[in-house]
């Protein structure tokens with residue numbers, strides 16, 4: 213379709229394509245840089261990859277029990293009741309999802325944790341949970357934290373638009389317990405704290421022993437994988453034969469080539485100077501990148517010519533979201549009517565040409581996200597198994613992977629391109645409710661090995 217664009221527009225799109233596309237050479241470079249930063253992170257040296265030990269390994273599949281689980285993600289909070297039946301069978305018996313309001317994300321930590329406690333209270337009442345008994349609660353916390361015990365960890369820094377004060381550097385389980393006490397909820401005992409990537413891996417590996425990597429592609433992005441303890445040099449008391457899941461915090465990777473739009477997205481974010489990779493890949497930022505590209509094209513007089521300064525709406529931060537881009541990319545109508553209706557709804561008049569241009573930008577931005585994710589997945593698999601001698605199942609969770617038009621299929625294809633004819637050795641599977649169910653499995657694993665405190669490590 214780009215062939216029908218006038219020359220100035222075509223030139224803009226070609227430049228954009230050049231700066232967003234990733235050649236096989238770029239990817240090979242990125243994989244090498246990933247490996248260097250993984251190594252540094254595991255040694256406890258300065259690295260853009262935190263490589264945080266989780267102190268658990270994947271489950272056997274025979275863990276059993278009933279747990280409540282709390283999943284604090286990017287934009288939603290979920291409370292679940294999970295039953296582990298053994299033989300790899302787990303199910304969510306009840307589930308409630310709550311939208312986290314902006315004030316809760318951005319004012320005080322007490323306000324955020326009071327909101328969480330109120331949601332738990334609602335869940336307990338609506339789902340008729342017996343308050344006369346003590347229930348184990350597993351907490352999936354989708355932010356970087358330094359694990360100090362199986363059920364304790366200090367937040368290293370907020371991401372994904374959260375800025376609630378008084379939480380960074382503090383034990384989030386302690387803050388949760390305080391809020392539960394304020395709400396007079398005394399029937400819960402926090403039994404495990406996990407990152408959502410670890411939850412995804414735990415949930416999928418409960419029934420599949422080839423699963424050794426968890427990836428989140430949603431509001432934020434991150435991955436964890438199974439590492440030999442002997443390679444986690446910063447861990448004291450390393451054991452030669454054993455494995456541990458490492459939360460990489462790959463959203464912090466800082467060696468992928470960035471464009472001026474990425475730099476602007478970073479400047480406009482609430483955490484400038486951090487999480488560069490996340491800001492190029494994840495759902496929270498794809499709309500922002502597209503919005504800034506569009507405003508640039510408008511400023512150059514290439515599109516939306518009725519609005520010399522751009523439609524007011526497009527000047528608002530996060531006016532365009534990943535789900536809007538997905539809708540625009542999926543629009544197969546000859547006149548791109550769905551895209552037109554979407555713009556109209558926001559008070560923006562468009563020509564057919566504007567809409568084709570917008571769709572092309574969405575395609576380029578999402579394609580880069582997919583290529584970067586595929587490169588990062590390949591980096592981790594080739595770190596674990598350079599000759600691809602084994603089967604690797606990657607548990608993936610998150611709205612981008614689940615809902616963005618064609619993302620899953622395009623990602624699977626992009627990963628297979630890096631496998632030199634052994635594409636059948638890597639399988640991406642969607643891990644539904646993985647974070648919450650996986651957190652419950654972590655609590656069950658912890659109970660079975662009875663590790664109250666993990667070994668220490670030097671950060």
Ligand code: BGC
Pocket residue numbers: 285286353354355356357371372407408409428430431432433434435461463490
């Ligand atoms: C957080 C990670 C989390 C990821 C996906 C990132 O912003 O730093 O801890 O796993 O989002 O939710």
